Amino acid sequence: xxxxxxxxxxxxxVSPATVCRALxxxxxxxxxxxxxxxxxxxxxxxxxxxxxxxxxxxxxxxxGLIVPDLANPFFPSVVKGIQARAREAxxxxxxxxxxxxxxxxxxxxxxxxxxVDGMVLCSPRMIExxxxxxxxxxxxxxxxxxxxxxxxxxxxxxxxxRQAVAHLTALGHRRIAYAGGPRSSWSNRERLRGLxxxxxxxxxxxxxxxxxxxxxxxxxxxxxxxxxxDVSAVxxxxxxxxxxxxxxxxxxxxxxxxxxxxxxxxxxALAAMIDPPLTTVALPKQQIGRCGVDLLLALMENPDRVGVxxxxxxxxxxxxxxxxxxCRT
Amino acid sequence: xxxxxxxxxxxxxVSPATVCRALxxxxxxxxxxxxxxxxxxxxxxxxxxxxxxxxxxxxxxxxGLIVPDLANPFFPSVVKGIQARAREAxxxxxxxxxxxxxxxxxxxxxxxxxxVDGMVLCSPRMIExxxxxxxxxxxxxxxxxxxxxxxxxxxxxxxxxRQAVAHLTALGHRRIAYAGGPRSSWSNRERLRGLxxxxxxxxxxxxxxxxxxxxxxxxxxxxxxxxxxDVSAVxxxxxxxxxxxxxxxxxxxxxxxxxxxxxxxxxxALAAMIDPPLTTVALPKQQIGRCGVDLLLALMENPDRVGVxxxxxxxxxxxxxxxxxxCRT
DNA sequence: TTGAAAGCGATACCAT
DNA sequence: ATGGTATCGCTTTCAA
Numbered sequence: 001x002x003x004x005x006x007x008x009x010x011x012x013x014v015s016p017a018t019v020c021r022a023l024x025x026x027x028x029x030x031x032x033x034x035x036x037x038x039x040x041x042x043x044x045x046x047x048x049x050x051x052x053x054x055x056x057x058x059x060x061x062x063x064g065l066i067v068p069d070l071a072n073p074f075f076p077s078v079v080k081g082i083q084a085r086a087r088e089a090x091x092x093x094x095x096x097x098x099x100x101x102x103x104x105x106x107x108x109x110x111x112x113x114x115x116v117d118g119m120v121l122c123s124p125r126m127i128e129x130x131x132x133x134x135x136x137x138x139x140x141x142x143x144x145x146x147x148x149x150x151x152x153x154x155x156x157x158x159x160x161x162r163q164a165v166a167h168l169t170a171l172g173h174r175r176i177a178y179a180g181g182p183r184s185s186w187s188n189r190e191r192l193r194g195l196x197x198x199x200x201x202x203x204x205x206x207x208x209x210x211x212x213x214x215x216x217x218x219x220x221x222x223x224x225x226x227x228x229x230d231v232s233a234v235x236x237x238x239x240x241x242x243x244x245x246x247x248x249x250x251x252x253x254x255x256x257x258x259x260x261x262x263x264x265x266x267x268x269a270l271a272a273m274i275d276p277p278l279t280t281v282a283l284p285k286q287q288i289g290r291c292g293v294d295l296l297l298a299l300m301e302n303p304d305r306v307g308v309x310x311x312x313x314x315x316x317x318x319x320x321x322x323x324x325x326x327c328r329t
Numbered sequence: 330x331x332x333x334x335x336x337x338x339x340x341x342x343v344s345p346a347t348v349c350r351a352l353x354x355x356x357x358x359x360x361x362x363x364x365x366x367x368x369x370x371x372x373x374x375x376x377x378x379x380x381x382x383x384x385x386x387x388x389x390x391x392x393g394l395i396v397p398d399l400a401n402p403f404f405p406s407v408v409k410g411i412q413a414r415a416r417e418a419x420x421x422x423x424x425x426x427x428x429x430x431x432x433x434x435x436x437x438x439x440x441x442x443x444x445v446d447g448m449v450l451c452s453p454r455m456i457e458x459x460x461x462x463x464x465x466x467x468x469x470x471x472x473x474x475x476x477x478x479x480x481x482x483x484x485x486x487x488x489x490x491r492q493a494v495a496h497l498t499a500l501g502h503r504r505i506a507y508a509g510g511p512r513s514s515w516s517n518r519e520r521l522r523g524l525x526x527x528x529x530x531x532x533x534x535x536x537x538x539x540x541x542x543x544x545x546x547x548x549x550x551x552x553x554x555x556x557x558x559d560v561s562a563v564x565x566x567x568x569x570x571x572x573x574x575x576x577x578x579x580x581x582x583x584x585x586x587x588x589x590x591x592x593x594x595x596x597x598a599l600a601a602m603i604d605p606p607l608t609t610v611a612l613p614k615q616q617i618g619r620c621g622v623d624l625l626l627a628l629m630e631n632p633d634r635v636g637v638x639x640x641x642x643x644x645x646x647x648x649x650x651x652x653x654x655x656c657r658t
Numbered sequence: 659t660t661g662a663a664a665g666c667g668a669t670a671c672c673a674t
Numbered sequence: 675a676t677g678g679t680a681t682c683g684c685t686t687t688c689a690a
Contacts, residue, residue, distance in 0.1 A: 002443075004442055004667055015677045020669060030675055050444055051389065052381035052667035055682040065424075070405040070412075071598065080399045083426045087610050092441065095394075095424035097412045112421065114331070139333075216602050243602045250604055269400065270599045273572045275579055290411065333683055349685060359659060384666045449688035553668045661690080666683105673678080 003044045009173050012040035017313035023048070063296065064094045064112035064119035066105060072214065072240065073268040074285060078122055081289025089297055091117070102126050106134065113138045118296040120289075121145075125184065139299040141309070145186040151299060151309035152293045157187060160281035160315035161194030164235055164263050167279070167317055169202045172326030173233040173261060177207045179222040179245065181214050181237030188237055191265070195235070207231055212241060213314065219244015227252065232260060239271045239280055246278070246322065257324030267318055276321025284313050302320050332373045341369035352377070393423045393441035393448035393627065395434060401543065401569065402597040403614065407451055409470065410618025418626055430596070431455050435463065442467045447625045449618075450474075454513065457580070470626040470640035472621050474529050475517040480628060480638035482621045484515060489610035489644035490523030490576060493564055493592050496646055498531045501655030502562040502590060506536045506572065508551040510543050510566030517566055520594070524564070536560055541570060548573015556581060561655050568600045568609055575607070575651065580637075586653030596647055604649030 009016045014033060022029045022037035029037070040046075054060040062084050067075045078093065086093045094112055098105040102125040109126075112119060119140040124131060130145050142152040168176055178195055181188035192208070199206040207229045212218035219241040226234050226245065236242035244266030246256055256262045256276060264271060267282030295309050338345045343366060351358045351366035358366070369375075392415050393638040406422065415422045425439055427434040430453040434651035438455075441448060448469040453460060457476050471481040471626030484580045497505055507524055510517035521537070530536040536558045541547035548570035555563045555574065575585055585591045585605060593600060596611035624638050 002667095005669095006667080009664080016668080017678075018676060021362075021676085024669080028675075033675080047439075047443060049382050049384075051666050052682090053669070054380050055378075055384065055684095056669045058682080062423075070409045071401060073405075073599075074406045076399040076402075079424070079674085080426055083399075083424060084428075087425070092423050092425070092444070094391075095408070095412060096416070096421070097409055099413075110376070114376060115421070147342075216598070240602075243599070247602060247604060269545070270572070270602075273599075274577060274603050275576060294531050331683095334685095335683080345684080346662080346686080347660060350660085353685080358659075362659080378683050381666090382685070384668095384683080385685045387666085659690105662688090664685105664687080667689090669681085670675085671678105674676085 002049070003046045004078065005046070007044055008037065008041045008046050011044060012036045059102070059117050060115055061091055062094055062116045063091045063293065064109075064116040065122065066094070066096045066098060066108055066112070066119065066124070067122040068098050068100045068105075068125055070097050073270065074238065074266050074283075075122060077268075077285035078289040081118055081286030082293050083289075084286070085205040085290040085293040089293065090219070091293075095151055098125065100125060102130075106130055107275055109134050109140075118294045118300050120296060123185075123187070139296060139297065141152045141292050141295045143288055146310070147186075153288055153295060153311045153313065154190075154314045155283050155288065156315050157190035158194035158197065159189055160265065160283075161235075162198050163194065163315070163317035164281055165198045165202050165204060167319060167323065168233045168235075168261060168263070169204055171261065173231075173234075174203065174326075175207065175229075175231045175233075177209050177226050177229050177231040179209045179226065179234060179236045179241055180211045181241075183211045185214075185237075191237065209234075212237065214238050214241060216240050216244040216247075219246075220248040223248030223252070226260075227254065233263070233323070234260065235263045235265075237265065239266040239268045239278060242270065242278055242280070242322075243270070243274070246274075256322040258327060261323035261326075263317075263323060270317075272320065279320045279323040280318050282316045282318050284315075287313060331378070332375045334375070334377065336373055337366065337370045337375050340373060341366045357374065367542050388446050389444055390420055390422055390579075391445045393425070393438075393445040394455070394623065395425045395427060395437055395441070396451040397427050397429045397434075397454055402599065403567065403595050403612075404451060406597075406614035407618040410615030411449055411622050412618075413615070414619040414622040416620065420622075427454065429454060431459075432501065432643035435459055438463050438469075447629050449621045449625060452514075452516070463469045468625060468632055470624045470628065471623050472617055475639070480624055482617055482624060482640045482642065483519075484612050484617065484642045485644050486519035487523035487526065489594065489612075490520055490564070490644065491527045493610055494524065494527045494531050494533060494643070496648060496652065497562045497564075497590060497592070498533055500562075500590065500652065502560075503532065503655075504534045504536065504558075504559040504560045504562075506538050506555045506558050506563040508538045508548070508555065508563060508565045508570060509540045510570075512540045514543075514566075520566065538563075541566065543567050543570060545569050545573040545576075548575075549577040552577035552581070555589075556583065562592070562652070563589065564592045564594070566594065568595040568597045568607060571607055571609070571651075572599070572603070575603075585651040587656060590652035590655075592646075592652060600647075601649065608649045608652040609647050611645045611647050613644075616642060
């Protein structure tokens with residue numbers, strides 16, 4: 001059996017109430033008494049039962065975190081940021097992976113919400129209505145998506161696309177393909193919006209290749225469509241798809257950057273490990289996580305200001321080997 | 330305020346005790362009563378407070394999970410397996426990332442152990458003594474490491490090395506380098522043990538290049554040592570290092586598989602995405618996780634049999650493009 | 659079959 | 675400054 005507050009009280013020769021105070025509000029206890037309590041607690045290896053505490057304080061000291069797919073290298077980075085920031089703030093985190101399934105997501109939100117002080121939803125798949133109906137319960141922040149007045153941390157997708165297009169046009173490209181992500185993805189819609197807004201004024205023709213699941217195999221499939229589209233450059237919804245593109249293009253003897261330029265989005269670690277390294281729009285992945293936790297903590301202090309809590313982080317094009325000047329043939 | 334058992338009791342017109350029974354031990358409640366309770370619970374959207382329940386039952390319904398570094402693509406897969414299996418079994422999981430720091434690890438184990446029914450330690454960095462002293466508390470299982478009588482799930486590292494060496498010797502290689510992982514890594518020691526055991530009888534010379542942190546940059550550094558060692562093939566401690574090797578070797582105009590053969594370990598997703606794809610010893614990553622949870626659940630039922638609980642999973646060489654027949658010059 | 663009541667471990671209020 | 679006590683939400687005897 002674990003050691004409880006009563007054990008400490010007995011050993012220290014005081015009441016449980018005093019033990020509690022000595023440990024949580026030391027200034028309310030006379031120094032010598034406090035010392036005895038602390039000593040006893042230490043000797044017994046006492047540490048308070050958080051569940052019991054939570055029962056009465058209403059705070060659990062836990063945060064919930066829901067991600068769509070840990071196998072996508074983008075998410076572990078975000079999770080790492082969240083976990084690190086939460087630990088600094090004295091919180092532990094519940095992690096759940098939904099396997100990209102929106103119904104699982106809803107179920108998990110409901111289940112977890114009972115045991116946490118707040119939740120971070122990473123790239124949520126749920127439909128807006130559902131999201132709203134659940135959001136009322138516990139404070140929660142969304143990452144990589146904006147819905148109604150739910151607090152969120154997002155990145156400047158439009159700015160990222162602007163940088164990408166500027167880079168390509170500077171290199172001479174005038175016809176650029178976009179291999180899109182899932183139609184339901186907020187990030188994809190934003191990226192597309194950015195591209196559509198930027199392309200005309202940059203004097204480039206945008207060719208939308210279609211919507212794909214954000215996977216390697218999708219990049220493979222997209223590559224053939226890209227080749228048929230007669231473009232000199234392609235922007236992919238994310239790095240993993242860009243890798244698929246690169247792979248299949250090379251299989252068809254079209255090499256980056258000489259024959260075609262390829263840009264990814266995310267800047268996952270492996271983007272810099274391949275040859276040629278992938279030019280990509282970097283997202284501050286860990287910072288997205290840290291920032292999300294910061295927002296959540298602020299919200300938990302002051303639940304009223306929910307509506308205004310919103311952060312947008314910068315993106316940065318990383319120019320690497322997969323893009324190069326247009327070769328006029 | 331959340332809906333409690335009392336609310337349900339009131340609406341259903343029964344006592345809280347009956348609500349509890351109807352929901353946890355239905356056979357003890359008359360059907361019509363049970364129906365009313367279930368109906369009320371559903372209408373109110375009731376779900377029991379797990380913390381309160383845990384207080385009395387002594388079981389939290391939570392599992393703790395500690396990993397050294399989510400940024401290493403090996404671990405997210407394991408985590409995914411753990412998380413999936415835990416969810417199936419009705420458990421939620423606490424996740425903590427130690428950033429490869431053994432002292433953080435110890436602290437986290439201690440902190441988490443209070444709030445969970447059991448813990449999974451993934452590739453623990455802690456020294457054995459420390460590990461043992463903490464292990465007494467809650468049931469725990471280790472992944473990728475064996476220490477004393479602590480239950481563990483490991484993989485057949487030796488068998489993996491045997492397959493790798495057999496593959497290379499069949500291709501004609503007779504001098505093989507091993508670019509090792511951290512000296513403190515149990516997996517690294519096992520792999521080295523396997524190589525040393527297998528090499529002589531296979532008629533190959535093993536050249537140990539040194540110990541490295543399991544990162545891309547280490548592979549870069551190791552590559553030059555490999556070239557100086559005059560070998561025709563190299564096995565890396567893991568895939569990420571193998572990628573570094575491939576990268577730097579190519580920079581020095583030594584290309585796999587024509588000029589040298591390279592084998593990694595893990596089979597992370599990106600191993601198959603690069604060109605040439607990486608030949609690697611695949612570990613059943615998700616299964617390691619699932620298996621660890623299974624073991625843990627079994628242990629929680631029957632805490633006595635701790636000593637014997639131990640599983641070793643198979644490894645499988647995936648022959649891909651980064652290895653090829655020896656080119657005699 | 660159901661209800662009343664006693665805790666689980668910690669906190670917070672009210673006395674002293 | 676300290677102790678007694680009610681309470682958080684739920685489970686589990688013990689009676690009825």
